[in-house]
Amino acid sequence: MIKSATNPGDIVLDPFCGCGTAIVAAERLGRKWIGIDITHITITTIKERLHKEFGLLLKPNKVTGEPFDLDGAVDLANRDKYQFQLWSLHLLGITSCKKGADGGVDGIHYFEDRVGKLKKCVASVKSGKVSVRDVRRGV
Known part of the structure; x- marks a missing residue:
């Protein structure tokens, strides 16, 4: 679509970037691009993808709203x-999480231990006043 609708040097606007497919295609085809999205996970995903595929590092001043400190x-x-x-x-x-009542479980990460046994790590993200009984009283 980008190849047939634009010429090298043209600007491609993707106002809902998602995983960055249009941006990657534009970069690959020599187009300039502007990508917009609202979620921080999307921004981070696109930045990682552009770095992995093209060696591009977006400067912090080119991304608005993403925490750097x-x-x-x-x-x-x-x-x-x-x-x-x-x-x-x-x-x-960790990418698995759900919005809403979650009983304190915000994400789950599965991994193999040293002997190859599947293990589960539960993540609970808190900001400000901690609860879910202060992360189950440290247990």
């Missing part, structure tokens, strides 16, 4: 706790 993380947590949760889980490599 503690102040940014606090700001995101105060603005949108669910996006903070998604962003935090993504930093841990």
